[in-house]
Amino acid sequence: MMGFLFTARECSEIEYLIRRELEELLLDLGDVRIDEMVKRAMEQRYKVLFKMYSRFVTPKELSKYIRNKKYK
Template sequence: MMGFLFSARECSEIKYLIRKELEEVLFDLGDYRIDEMVRKAMEERYHILFRMYARFVSPKELTKYIRNKKYK
Protein backbone atom coordinates (compact mmCIF):
# COMPACT_ATOMS: atom_id res chain seq x y z
CA MET A 1 0.00 0.00 0.00
CA MET A 2 1.20 3.50 -0.80
CA GLY A 3 0.26 6.77 0.80
CA PHE A 4 0.07 10.21 -0.78
CA LEU A 5 -0.47 13.71 0.53
CA PHE A 6 -2.54 15.95 -1.72
CA SER A 7 -3.53 19.57 -1.38
CA ALA A 8 -7.22 20.47 -1.68
CA ARG A 9 -6.69 21.65 -5.24
CA GLU A 10 -4.91 18.44 -6.19
CA CYS A 11 -7.75 16.39 -4.67
CA SER A 12 -10.34 18.25 -6.71
CA GLU A 13 -8.27 17.70 -9.86
CA ILE A 14 -7.96 13.97 -9.15
CA LYS A 15 -11.71 13.73 -8.51
CA TYR A 16 -12.37 15.46 -11.82
CA LEU A 17 -10.00 13.19 -13.75
CA ILE A 18 -11.38 10.00 -12.24
CA ARG A 19 -14.99 11.14 -12.74
CA LYS A 20 -14.37 11.88 -16.42
CA GLU A 21 -12.69 8.51 -16.90
CA LEU A 22 -15.60 6.74 -15.17
CA GLU A 23 -18.06 8.52 -17.46
CA GLU A 24 -16.05 7.57 -20.54
CA VAL A 25 -15.85 3.90 -19.54
CA LEU A 26 -19.58 3.84 -18.73
CA PHE A 27 -20.34 5.30 -22.15
CA ASP A 28 -18.15 2.71 -23.86
CA LEU A 29 -19.69 -0.14 -21.86
CA GLY A 30 -23.05 0.88 -23.30
CA ASP A 31 -21.81 -0.01 -26.80
CA TYR A 32 -22.71 -3.65 -27.36
CA ARG A 33 -20.53 -3.92 -30.48
CA ILE A 34 -17.47 -4.17 -28.24
CA ASP A 35 -15.91 -7.62 -27.98
CA GLU A 36 -16.59 -9.57 -24.77
CA MET A 37 -12.90 -9.78 -23.87
CA VAL A 38 -12.46 -6.01 -24.22
CA ARG A 39 -15.67 -5.44 -22.26
CA LYS A 40 -14.31 -7.59 -19.41
CA ALA A 41 -11.11 -5.52 -19.28
CA MET A 42 -13.17 -2.31 -19.30
CA GLU A 43 -15.30 -3.59 -16.41
CA GLU A 44 -12.18 -4.36 -14.39
CA ARG A 45 -10.84 -0.88 -15.12
CA TYR A 46 -14.19 0.63 -14.11
CA HIS A 47 -14.10 -1.26 -10.82
CA ILE A 48 -10.60 0.02 -10.01
CA LEU A 49 -11.51 3.60 -10.91
CA PHE A 50 -14.72 3.36 -8.88
CA ARG A 51 -12.82 2.27 -5.78
CA MET A 52 -10.33 5.10 -6.24
CA TYR A 53 -13.15 7.62 -6.70
CA ALA A 54 -14.83 6.34 -3.53
CA ARG A 55 -11.83 7.51 -1.51
CA PHE A 56 -12.31 11.12 -2.61
CA VAL A 57 -16.08 11.72 -2.65
CA SER A 58 -19.10 11.44 -0.42
CA PRO A 59 -21.43 8.43 -0.68
CA LYS A 60 -24.08 10.68 -2.27
CA GLU A 61 -21.75 11.59 -5.15
CA LEU A 62 -20.64 7.98 -5.46
CA THR A 63 -24.18 6.68 -6.04
CA LYS A 64 -24.20 8.31 -9.49
CA TYR A 65 -21.62 5.77 -10.68
CA ILE A 66 -22.90 2.55 -9.12
CA ARG A 67 -23.60 -0.01 -11.83
CA ASN A 68 -26.47 -2.45 -11.60
CA LYS A 69 -25.61 -6.14 -11.58
CA LYS A 70 -27.91 -6.73 -14.57
CA TYR A 71 -25.50 -4.84 -16.85
CA LYS A 72 -22.61 -7.21 -16.18
Protein backbone atom coordinates (compact mmCIF):
# COMPACT_ATOMS: atom_id res chain seq x y z
CA MET A 1 0.00 0.00 0.00
CA MET A 2 1.19 3.49 -0.82
CA GLY A 3 0.16 6.79 0.66
CA PHE A 4 -0.04 10.14 -1.08
CA LEU A 5 -0.64 13.68 0.09
CA PHE A 6 -2.74 15.76 -2.28
CA THR A 7 -3.93 19.34 -2.14
CA ALA A 8 -7.66 20.01 -2.40
CA ARG A 9 -7.26 21.05 -6.01
CA GLU A 10 -5.31 17.89 -6.85
CA CYS A 11 -8.01 15.78 -5.21
CA SER A 12 -10.73 17.43 -7.25
CA GLU A 13 -8.69 16.89 -10.42
CA ILE A 14 -8.17 13.20 -9.65
CA GLU A 15 -11.86 12.86 -8.84
CA TYR A 16 -12.74 14.45 -12.19
CA LEU A 17 -10.37 12.19 -14.14
CA ILE A 18 -11.63 9.03 -12.48
CA ARG A 19 -15.27 10.08 -12.95
CA ARG A 20 -14.74 10.67 -16.67
CA GLU A 21 -13.01 7.31 -17.06
CA LEU A 22 -15.84 5.54 -15.23
CA GLU A 23 -18.40 7.19 -17.49
CA GLU A 24 -16.45 6.18 -20.58
CA LEU A 25 -16.17 2.60 -19.36
CA LEU A 26 -19.90 2.46 -18.64
CA LEU A 27 -20.64 3.54 -22.19
CA ASP A 28 -18.20 1.04 -23.66
CA LEU A 29 -19.47 -1.81 -21.50
CA GLY A 30 -22.93 -1.24 -22.94
CA ASP A 31 -21.65 -1.47 -26.52
CA VAL A 32 -22.62 -4.79 -28.11
CA ARG A 33 -19.87 -4.55 -30.72
CA ILE A 34 -17.10 -5.01 -28.15
CA ASP A 35 -15.76 -8.54 -27.66
CA GLU A 36 -16.49 -10.32 -24.36
CA MET A 37 -12.80 -10.78 -23.55
CA VAL A 38 -12.25 -7.05 -23.88
CA LYS A 39 -15.30 -6.36 -21.76
CA ARG A 40 -13.95 -8.56 -18.97
CA ALA A 41 -10.75 -6.54 -18.93
CA MET A 42 -12.80 -3.35 -18.92
CA GLU A 43 -14.87 -4.64 -15.99
CA GLN A 44 -11.70 -5.31 -13.99
CA ARG A 45 -10.48 -1.79 -14.73
CA TYR A 46 -13.88 -0.42 -13.74
CA LYS A 47 -13.69 -2.18 -10.37
CA VAL A 48 -10.26 -0.71 -9.62
CA LEU A 49 -11.31 2.80 -10.63
CA PHE A 50 -14.55 2.49 -8.68
CA LYS A 51 -12.64 1.62 -5.52
CA MET A 52 -10.31 4.57 -6.08
CA TYR A 53 -13.25 6.90 -6.73
CA SER A 54 -14.94 5.77 -3.52
CA ARG A 55 -12.07 7.31 -1.56
CA PHE A 56 -12.71 10.78 -2.97
CA VAL A 57 -16.50 11.16 -2.98
CA THR A 58 -19.55 10.80 -0.77
CA PRO A 59 -21.68 7.64 -0.90
CA LYS A 60 -24.44 9.60 -2.66
CA GLU A 61 -22.12 10.56 -5.50
CA LEU A 62 -20.67 7.06 -5.60
CA SER A 63 -24.12 5.50 -6.01
CA LYS A 64 -24.32 6.99 -9.53
CA TYR A 65 -21.61 4.59 -10.69
CA ILE A 66 -22.77 1.34 -9.10
CA ARG A 67 -23.27 -1.22 -11.84
CA ASN A 68 -26.33 -3.43 -11.94
CA LYS A 69 -25.81 -7.19 -11.97
CA LYS A 70 -28.02 -7.45 -15.05
CA TYR A 71 -25.35 -5.77 -17.19
CA LYS A 72 -22.81 -8.52 -16.56
